[in-house]
Amino acid sequence: MRATSSFTLVVLAALVVGLAIAPFATGGLSGSSSGTVAVIPIEGTIDGERTATVTQSLETARNDDSIVAVVLVANSGGGGAAASEELYMQVQRTADEMPVVASVDAVAASGAYYAIAPSEEIYVKPASQVGSVGVLATLPPPLEPNEDISTTGPAKLSGGEQRALEHELETLRGSFVNAIFESRGDRLDISEAELSYARTYAGHDAIDRGLADTIGDRQSAVEHAATSAGVDQYDTTVIRGNGAVTFVSQAAYVSADTPQKESISFTTFIGNESSGPVVLLMQPELVTTSSIVHNETETTETPIVPDGDDDA
């Protein structure tokens, strides 16, 4: 019995010691480092819900010690202005902590391009569309004076005068352009004025102007991210929120590989009877003639009256 007890003790001691030094031993033997590359989709229209999902994914990546790099897979025509700005800030915050690389599917335009701008490398395909660096807004129709709605200020219904709105939009444009220049720096081969034209560029044209870096697929982006993180061996994990992803951009919708996707109308963003301005960072082709129209009977009275019955 004594021999058995001694044997047990020795085994236990060996287990403890072995487990304790095992990580060091395996690492030392292989001579390699490892980690996980998180793939986070920025897909569909960028609204508050989509931004919250991506923000949570980025937070998860930042707080998980096993994640060494992030790859943003972009497939979006943009969305709300504030939601897009929030994404830009979250991606920039993540890029300050670990390598962030972007891979563009069909489109990363306007607010979506804003979001991926802080990436250290942007991979595009020849058919990918990027750019559309600009802001659009529906202008509030003149509603004052009226005797149907009581307000405490002349700008309560409209939000402000048209000229003030024009300058606010111009400030947003300046912020957008400035953010792109801060993020892309010397890689850009385009003037601020030319960038502000808000054109979209296909893959090679985007690379020529420095809006993207390399033609490549998603795997290329993952490998670049892993290499940049300094790991030889890596796993990938996709961090994607639940629920259906909504698309206004038909190109992005067709290209999307998300399990649940839904095509929605542009009027989801501008509403049917909104009186105040709605500021968006969306690619221009999403604004279809069926989305923003002049009501023929009120052409001079109501400059922009959206028609909500038609799909984009």
Next chain:
Amino acid sequence: MRNEPSILGYALIFCFVVAAVLGASMLFAGVFAPTQSPAEPYDATAFDESVRSVPLDASGDIDPDVDAENSGTVLIDTAHGNQFDREDILPLIEALEQQNYTVRFHSGGELETALAAADAYVVIGPQQTHSVDEVATVESFADSGGRVMLFGEPDRVLLVSDGFGVSSIRERTTLSGLGGAFGMTFDPQFVYDMERNDGGYKQVIATPTDTTDISSEDGIVLSIPGEVRSESGTVLLESSETASRAGAAENRVHSLAVVDGNVLAVGDSSFLGVTRYNIGDTNEFIALLVEFAVSGDRETTEADETGDTGDSDAGDGTEGEDGADSEEPVPPEEPDDPEDPDDPEDPDDPDDPEDPDDPDDPDAPPEEE
């Protein structure tokens, strides 16, 4: 007989238990402890003050330098589907009236008769062309010393929902005939400036040329202007060299206002409105327009003194001298759609209250003899 563990054995067991307890504790703490620690503040350098769009000052007055003893009449065309409302040109009207000039609106009838009483004729954004006879009349008016001011607008697109779907309508001012008579052309494409603007590329800051004697630091702000050219005239306003014409790739200086003798043309009228007339130094350019309008040397006829000016209305909201009701001196600015059965300017519309041929319309002008 049971053998007791040695001291070493007890020590190992002790160490093992302690290690197990510590390990479990650390695991528990790791699972239930907060996962985040305060992060560094966001570095918002991309959004500093330098990106803010600062509006130009808008506080100046229209202060023309004219002879206070002069007086006369300025006739403003409203007979050609002109695209403006009273408030769109109110600063100009008030500035003219402050110089003892009467502003009258010509909504129909013989133009020659109406012009006989006028010192200046103003045409703003017409959507119906002047007839050959009317063009000849205006030419004769200018030849006799009358001042002519033409305000054009580039083409604009309206998206219209009419119950059968959505279509686009191109609003177009028709000054080619009248302007062409004086060697002036209005470009239908708009001019924009990505760099020198006031609140966006469509709000172009123009610079007065030396011809104007306007010393302007802020510039004259035109809203979606079109280029206007003159064969033999002089440029009054020009864009900066960073401006472009829609559809053209090049940046260059564009002429936005010209003068040739008694005829002055501007590629915009939006700057005349109450919300834009004094942005930057725009009020100084309007003062120049007032000076131009009241400085003609045309002699009015006897008929002028009687106020027999056809179907014209005084612009001060009072009844015109010809008896026409002038409380609504400016026609509506709806685009003229010939297919629209409700078009108030449709001459064939029997329900049109403003149809000049409608015998039941109490405000209809008298039939021409």
